Amino acid sequence: MKTQLAQYFFEQYHHQPTVIVRSPGRVNIIGEHADYNNGFVLPAAIDKAAYLAVSLRDDQEIHLTALDLNEKFSTTVDELKPIGDVSWPNYILGSAAQFLKHGIQLPGFNAVLTSNVPIGAGLSSSAAVECATVFALNHLLKTNIERVAMVAMAQKAEHEYAGVMCGIMDQFASMMGKANQVIKLDCRSLEYEYVPFKLDGIKILLLNTNVKHSLASSEYNTRRLECMQAVEMIQAYHPEVQSLRDATVEMLDQYVLPFNDLVYQRSRFVVDEMERLNQACQFLQDDNIPALGNCMFKTHDGLSRQYEVSCKELDYLVDFVRSRKEVIGARMMGGGFGGCTINLVQEDKIESLINSIKPAYEEAMGLPLDYYIATIQNGTEII
Ligand code: GLA
Numbered sequence: 388m389k390t391q392l393a394q395y396f397f398e399q400y401h402h403q404p405t406v407i408v409r410s411p412g413r414v415n416i417i418g419e420h421a422d423y424n425n426g427f428v429l430p431a432a433i434d435k436a437a438y439l440a441v442s443l444r445d446d447q448e449i450h451l452t453a454l455d456l457n458e459k460f461s462t463t464v465d466e467l468k469p470i471g472d473v474s475w476p477n478y479i480l481g482s483a484a485q486f487l488k489h490g491i492q493l494p495g496f497n498a499v500l501t502s503n504v505p506i507g508a509g510l511s512s513s514a515a516v517e518c519a520t521v522f523a524l525n526h527l528l529k530t531n532i533e534r535v536a537m538v539a540m541a542q543k544a545e546h547e548y549a550g551v552m553c554g555i556m557d558q559f560a561s562m563m564g565k566a567n568q569v570i571k572l573d574c575r576s577l578e579y580e581y582v583p584f585k586l587d588g589i590k591i592l593l594l595n596t597n598v599k600h601s602l603a604s605s606e607y608n609t610r611r612l613e614c615m616q617a618v619e620m621i622q623a624y625h626p627e628v629q630s631l632r633d634a635t636v637e638m639l640d641q642y643v644l645p646f647n648d649l650v651y652q653r654s655r656f657v658v659d660e661m662e663r664l665n666q667a668c669q670f671l672q673d674d675n676i677p678a679l680g681n682c683m684f685k686t687h688d689g690l691s692r693q694y695e696v697s698c699k700e701l702d703y704l705v706d707f708v709r710s711r712k713e714v715i716g717a718r719m720m721g722g723g724f725g726g727c728t729i730n731l732v733q734e735d736k737i738e739s740l741i742n743s744i745k746p747a748y749e750e751a752m753g754l755p756l757d758y759y760i761a762t763i764q765n766g767t768e769i770i
Contacts, residue, residue, distance in 0.1 A: 388438055389770050392454070392501055396440040399452050400497045404440035406526050410519035410767040411436040412504035413511045413560035414591060414729055415720055416569055416584075416671075417679075417686055418664040420694060422554025424614050425575040425632035426661040429668065430556050431584060432564020433591075433761040437502035437515035438770070439479075441523040444495035449483070451476050454501040464493050469548040475500065478513050481548025482520035485540035491530055498523075505757070507599035509719075509726025513549060514557035517541035522562070522767045534767075535577060538562045551604045552611055553722075564766030571668060575632055582668065584763055586676055589715060592732045594744070595757040596700035598725030606696065607722050610653060617643050617654035631657045656693035660686060680716025680731055684709060687718035687728075696723025700752050704728045707744050714740070 389407055396404045411432040418428035444450075447464045453475050460476040467484045469477050479498060486493045498520075504512035521537045521544070524530075532540070541558040545551050555574055563570060568581035614631055621628045621642045628634055631654055639658060644651045663682050670678040687705045691697035701719040705728055708714040713736035720729040732740060741758055748756040 388501070392438055392440050392499060395452075395454050395501075396442075396497075396499045399499060400442070400450070402442065404497075404499070405442040406523050407438060407440045407770050408519045408523040408526070408767060409436045409438050409770045410515045410522060410561050411564060411764055412515050413557055413564070414593070414761055414763075415556065415560070416729070417660075417667045417682055417718075418556075419660060419686060419690055419718075419720070420610060420657060420696070421660055421664065422556040422572075422574040423552070423611055424657050424661075425630035426657070427664050427668075428556045428572050428574060429569050429582075429664060430560035430572070431569040431763040432560050432766045433510070434764045435504045435510060435759065435761070436764075437500065437504060437512065437519050439498055439500050439516070439519040439523055441496055441498045441520075441527060443527050444497060446495050448495040449480070450495075450497045451479055452499045454499055464495055469550075474513075474549065475516065477548040478516040478544060479520045481544030482517045482541060483524060484547070485521065485543055486524055486528065486530070488543075489540075491528060493524070493528070496524070496527070505595060505759075507726065508593075508595045509721030509723075510593070511557035511561060511721070513545060514541060514553075514561045517544045518558055518561040518767045520544075522769075526769065534562055535559075549604075552608050560766070562767045564764060566765050567763050569671075569763070575630070582671060584671070586731065588734050589676065589731050590734045590737060591761045591763075592730040592737055592740070593720075593727040593759045593761055594704050594730060594748075595727045595759070596698070596704065596725055596752070597754045597757060598698060598700045600698065600724035603722055603724045606724060610694065610696065613650050613653040614657060616647070616650050620646065620650070632661065634658055652693040652695075656689040659689060676715055676731070680714075683716030683718045683729070683731070690719055690723065694723075698724055700725070700748075700754065701728055703748060703751060704744070704756075707747065708740070711740065
């Protein structure tokens, strides 16, 4: 990967890149739509990553190439702004813009991007590019920004240049991941701990629906607002409640349920999910993997029926594996409306599972089913 990328960079810009950064995609074991509600999440960086080769320029010009798409984009530092249709440059430009916003002088730069994080699969391909960009520029500009502060810059890039008001989970996992560990992250305080995730004979299998719904970002932002609405309804009586993290089921029953059923369903899912994450962490510590798996199925049901961010293809995949003994747990993952399901599966049964689920899905849904066995790897790093 490194040699091929460096060679391609040389062909484009006639000099070697100064730095090549690898920044991974992520999985999330449990704790979905919890980050922007100030709850806990349990993500990990995976073995699929974005790779960004960069060198600074003496002038103000920014030249970007996406190796896989064979596309180019150029602009200047003075003209940094989100661009329309084409999406990938936005992740790089938005990340670069954060340096200016922090009052750091930014010269022009040349960059080549390549990535094997499947796009639109719910594996945070965009967060991977944002983190790679922030990390590379921090290195080249010698700005010594702390990792957690770089996470926040990458998140802002997504808000400002991609228009998705995402929480902090994806960028945090990409930047802070550690091999064979999941991150238990408190999205309110940003305190975190690494929890070993080595399940004997069990692997993380990702099943990609290959559905990319255009609804994803608008519905995501709507869910965020619905959660805020619940908070406001409670706040009238409990001003100390700042987010759904501070809310209880009793509060929802009393102040939301009688007035707005939709907002109740949304916020009830989030409050239940926060409780489920606590239980799941305990099960993981106790090595009670079947119970952890059970939590994942429950999360799926909540995401599908109460939070309504699933789709028929995701539901099909989870329902298919639900009664199979070799599948310990499964659920849709990430923002929703397409992308992957995450499955904990007995390693020696993966092949036979694929052999039955792939043709069945393709026949029923008329879409190809892709799959990846994910391993947990380090976060953003120079290679
Ligand atoms: C997307 C967002 C994250 C998070 C998840 C849902 O991946 O980018 O911040 O909210 O959806 O858990």
